[in-house]
Amino acid sequence: MKASRDEFFLGKCLSLAKKGCGLVSPNPMVGAVIVKGSHIVGYGWHRVFGFPHAEVEALNMAGERAKGATLYVNLEPCCHYGKTPPCVDAIIKSGIKKVIFSTIDPNPFVNGKSVSILENKGINVGYGILEKESRDLNEAYFTYINKKRPFISLKWAMSIDGKIANEKGESKWITSDEARQYNRKLRFEYDAILTGVNTIIKDNPYLDYQSPSYLAKKEIINRKKYYKVVLDSSLRIPRLSNVFLNTSAKLLLFVKKGISVNENSDNIEIVELDEVEQGMLDVRQAVNYLYNLGVGKLFIEGGTKVLTSFYRLNLFDTIYAFIGSRILGGSAVYPPIEGKPVPLDSQKSLDIKEVVKFSTDLLLLLKNVHRNN
């Protein structure tokens, strides 16, 4: 069997896997294809967190035809009980003869164990093809497992001269509706969106996402995990904020310890954190709390204060910098990141990974190549 044939089917797995984007986290996105002779006899993907894994979907579709066939999948099949039984059991039972996957699952419960389990049952196992593509697709999952924290993206919208608000704190609107709509679609890829109470007070955002148009099934969308998170040290959030309106999302309010709270809504959770300084909560604690809730991807849409606290801790993986095609001028005071400047000779630069051009705006996707958290 030639590598190009394996690449072809593993490429199909990656395409299928992507359909789970925004829905399966903190699980990885996985797609599977079962091939017999030159026919695909089964395929599937992990559709939403809690639903069957890709391998099981594909095996169910293949049925008896799985006997003697090859299973392709972009991640090592699991061998542990999670929300669903181990995939290796289903593979062994199905009569699959060969398993080709792209990358070892970094989860310590798996991490290569499935290879020997399958081989001990006489199943031929190969892996390592399209490994980089597979790791890139599931970068958030790898971060979640290896760094024990969500994959974190900072997002801001700025003028060409790097201002996220003018001297009055106004930011409506630096970018066009087209760019803002794109941002609502980006939010869908995340499990939680975090901002500061000042942004809530100033802009009164809904913080809602927009589902992709191909997702029609309510059964799937209703299972999407989505937290709206507000850093609100002194619990100043106005009662009529728009952020309370979408009841399908849970609202998390992080407050400082000792704040007296009288809250009885099912949809609102208030969590006490330490303050690192007056009015500034410990964002590491916030991140850790979200990790324990199973938040695999965290989107930070703060003002200067919130963005700076994550940036200064080097606690981010990517930045989405939207650039509106206007210049605000030097006295428009709000930069995305404040505080002590970074020395020019420092090697701490970012990778420009992607540039998206809208009619009147740009989006830079920057990667933190020096992340160490």
Added chain:
Amino acid sequence: MKASRDEFFLGKCLSLAKKGCGLVSPNPMVGAVIVKGSHIVGYGWHRVFGFPHAEVEALNMAGERAKGATLYVNLEPCCHYGKTPPCVDAIIKSGIKKVIFSTIDPNPFVNGKSVSILENKGINVGYGILEKESRDLNEAYFTYINKKRPFISLKWAMSIDGKIANEKGESKWITSDEARQYNRKLRFEYDAILTGVNTIIKDNPYLDYQSPSYLAKKEIINRKKYYKVVLDSSLRIPRLSNVFLNTSAKLLLFVKKGISVNENSDNIEIVELDEVEQGMLDVRQAVNYLYNLGVGKLFIEGGTKVLTSFYRLNLFDTIYAFIGSRILGGSAVYPPIEGKPVPLDSQKSLDIKEVVKFSTDLLLLLKNVHRNN
């Protein structure tokens, strides 16, 4: 004759015309092709200011074969004596039967007059094909003629968060060597490069251009017009500045009126201008002086003060904003444009015309769609 055939040959003219980029200003870039039957029997372009026009080059190449042929050219042929005799005379003499050009020459000495001159001699004339492309190519020329000033581009290099220097005024280097080399190639397209004396003192730049590699002929390069211009109100420029080193470029120092000067170099010209405020020269006067020198394209590479003075007067056509892939942080004080902020609801946005991606940097080419000078 089908439009597509005319478009094809006029497209060739535009390609030829571009070879004069950086060399013919304030003349337009012009290319010409002579077609007989289905053969190109002559072609040419305006190579450098003072050299023959494209039409004459093409006619010389065609010789006797021009009789009964069609001449294609991207701009209306001239009918006046400039550095060279009128092209219409040469066309009439050559026996050309038909002339097809893209756009009328806005120069009041021409401006449609050549059409009737040629038609009166029984030559068939058509125009208007690839007009937009032709106007875009010679946007600087149209600006020079219509607005009676050079085409002006502002250039800066900034961090992602819009800082052109840190709190110590240091800007070496925000962008990579690759981006800076690209900038030296951009300078070649201009007739003059202007900066402020503070930039000279701080960065000690050479302000040199880099010729394109296809330009080998010394005879051509030596004729390139290139002024280095420094706004230096109180004549503070250090004697040993690198800007003095390239003797093929003329150095212009703009100073305030009444500054006592004792200068006797052939290569340095000192010009007195009014101050609009303490230490700030009247840049409109500077621009007008350069216009009268025949500077068709002016490149402004200032620090904050110089860039702001042109920006605030709305005295620019495009902006080259290089973006290095680093964040300097809020206290890195130097923005490209300082002063009073522009209201958010103002319609004064810029067009993002082009995005160039280097290994580690970006270049945004922004167009001033609201220029009114």
